[in-house]
Amino acid sequence: MLTSKRILVTGGAGFLGSHLCERLIAEGHDVLCVDNYFTGRKANLLGLLDEPLFELMRHDVTFPLYVEVDEIYNLACPASPVHYQHDPVQTTKTSVHGAINVLGLAKRLRAKVFQASTSEVYGDPEVHPQPEESRGSINPIGPRACYDEGKRCAETLFFDYHRQHGIPIRVARIFNTYGPRMHPDDGRVVSNFIMQALRGEPITIYGNGSQTRAFCYVDDLIEGFLRLMRAPDEVTGPINLGNPVETTIRELAETIIRMTGSKSTLIEKPLPQDDPVRRCPDITKAKTLLDWSPKVPLEVGLEKTIAYFSKLA
Numbered sequence: 155m156l157t158s159k160r161i162l163v164t165g166g167a168g169f170l171g172s173h174l175c176e177r178l179i180a181e182g183h184d185v186l187c188v189d190n191y192f193t194g195r196k197a198n199l200l201g202l203l204d205e206p207l208f209e210l211m212r213h214d215v216t217f218p219l220y221v222e223v224d225e226i227y228n229l230a231c232p233a234s235p236v237h238y239q240h241d242p243v244q245t246t247k248t249s250v251h252g253a254i255n256v257l258g259l260a261k262r263l264r265a266k267v268f269q270a271s272t273s274e275v276y277g278d279p280e281v282h283p284q285p286e287e288s289r290g291s292i293n294p295i296g297p298r299a300c301y302d303e304g305k306r307c308a309e310t311l312f313f314d315y316h317r318q319h320g321i322p323i324r325v326a327r328i329f330n331t332y333g334p335r336m337h338p339d340d341g342r343v344v345s346n347f348i349m350q351a352l353r354g355e356p357i358t359i360y361g362n363g364s365q366t367r368a369f370c371y372v373d374d375l376i377e378g379f380l381r382l383m384r385a386p387d388e389v390t391g392p393i394n395l396g397n398p399v400e401t402t403i404r405e406l407a408e409t410i411i412r413m414t415g416s417k418s419t420l421i422e423k424p425l426p427q428d429d430p431v432r433r434c435p436d437i438t439k440a441k442t443l444l445d446w447s448p449k450v451p452l453e454v455g456l457e458k459t460i461a462y463f464s465k466l467a
């Protein structure tokens with residue numbers, strides 16, 4: 155039996171945050187969710203609002219927060235390229251000032267703190283699949299830099315607070331994750347393709363669709379979060395969490411058309427600047443240190459995600 159803790163989840167009204175809050179509440183923890191609703195929605199938390207152990211607070215993490223908790227998961231930050239490029243200055247502030255504020259809180263409370271970092275720290279990767287040792291290849295002045303460099307700076311802050319102040323940290327580098335409660339209009343590839351297929355609209359392939367990603371189902375990822383948080387303190391990360399099954403974007407489109415029975419056609423649109431050509435995690439560390447690997451095959455996860463989006467289309 156796990157001991158019940160008071161846990162802060164920033165960005166808890168978003169896609170991943172809402173699944174994390176649900177899982178923590180199901181385990182009997184006292185959860186404080188903070189969010190400024192930039193991309194998150196209260197609707198994601200409908201199942202939790204009546205739970206006595208769940209509390210929801212509107213708050214922007216670029217401002218300090220004074221609460222009393224035992225553990226912190228820092229997820230606040232828009233994740234879709236469309237959303238994070240909408241107000242790039244705010245995106246960097248959310249990552250950097252947000253990290254400073256949660257780390258300051260963790261320092262005062264001597265609380266363990268988890269950072270939702272990203273495979274984007276590898277940029278357009280030079281090593282494939284990407285191991286944690288890879289240092290990344292990033293355009294620091296390109297349109298993705300607000301997110302990539304913000305997240306890299308947040309990692310720096312986490313490790314400096316750990317070395318300088320002894321704060322227990324956990325840094326997860328999350329690879330493309332999908333599932334129910336992704337925002338239908340957030341522009342990410344899985345939500346775009348499913349919504350387009352369900353509406354019978356053309357499927358928008360950026361470039362020729364030969365670029366690859368590896369897609370992890372949300373339940374697998376959340377299990378990885380919990381295992382990392384509960385690992386011994388020397389397991390700080392950074393640690394890759396993702397599903398190491400690589401697929402091209404064109405294959406993904408064809409799979410979604412087949413699974414939805416859609417009559418949508420494929421159309422090519424210009425490839426966005428700095429769009430990584432390949433991405434796939436090396437999860438050796440997660441397997442060895444956390445005994446974690448994803449269990450949900452792409453088509454099983456897509457089926458659940460299509461069922462969710464069918465209710466919205």
Ligand code: NAD
Nearest residue numbers: 165167168169170190191192193194214215230231233331
């Ligand atoms: P999301 O956009 O659904 O959720 C982000 C949440 O953060 C939203 O609820 C949003 O309103 C909130 N937020 C944004 N700025 C904020 C601020 N200044 N103060 C308070 N709240 C703020 O995205 P997601 O997919 O759930 O991603 C969650 C985290 O995981 C992010 O940090 C993201 O960078 C990271 N991540 C996600 C993926 C993925 O594939 N989903 C991949 C890599 C990293």
Ligand code: UDP
Nearest residue numbers: 235341342343344346358359360365403429
């Ligand atoms: N993509 C696409 N069509 C879309 C949306 C995205 O072809 O409608 C491509 C995008 O160019 C990228 C991949 O799908 O190569 C994944 O994009 P996403 O925005 O989901 O996340 P990223 O991994 O780029 O952060």
